[in-house]
Amino acid sequence: MQRVVLDTNILTSGLRSRDGASFVLLRLVADRIIRPLVTTTLFLEYEAVLKRPDQLQASGFSAAEIDIFLTEFSALCEAVGVHFLWRPQLADPQDEMVLEAAVNGRADALITHNIRDFRSVAARFAVKILRPGAFLEGVLS
Numbered sequence: 620m621q622r623v624v625l626d627t628n629i630l631t632s633g634l635r636s637r638d639g640a641s642f643v644l645l646r647l648v649a650d651r652i653i654r655p656l657v658t659t660t661l662f663l664e665y666e667a668v669l670k671r672p673d674q675l676q677a678s679g680f681s682a683a684e685i686d687i688f689l690t691e692f693s694a695l696c697e698a699v700g701v702h703f704l705w706r707p708q709l710a711d712p713q714d715e716m717v718l719e720a721a722v723n724g725r726a727d728a729l730i731t732h733n734i735r736d737f738r739s740v741a742a743r744f745a746v747k748i749l750r751p752g753a754f755l756e757g758v759l760s
Contacts, residue, residue, distance in 0.1 A: 620651065620654050621654070621728065622654050622725075622726055623656065623727055624656050624730070626717050626730065626731035627668050628732045629641045629644055629732070631674055631677075631678075634669065634674075634678040634688070635677050640751035640752045644751055652758070654695065655692075658698075658699050658700075658716065659698075661720045662693065662696075664713070666685070666689055669688075669689070670682050699720050699723050701719050718737065718744070721744070728746070728749050728754055729747065729749070730749055731748065731749075734748045734750055
């Protein structure tokens, strides 16, 4: 089972549409084919973003339904302790928590729609930074 860090944009995309690679990733999590790595900070970010009014409207879910999703999702995740803070490494401070989960958890990949935001640190921390489709090509082929 591959251990991955999912950027928040993967969850938002996956909950907005069943047609894209992000939704397929969420199905792979549910089917226990991949295991998301999360820190407390990253999981709180998931919750905060998924419960924003614009996100609720776009996904069609209520806050209570997001709570149910997050409860079930958390049972499929592996908690990662943050033993080292690597900040600052990235231009966007919000991306730091995603990188820290990947580095501290020794993730097989960090999956995001914004690979450009992480490209500068990939080699330094030996972390694969992949878009959902590129990751799926490797898993499903």
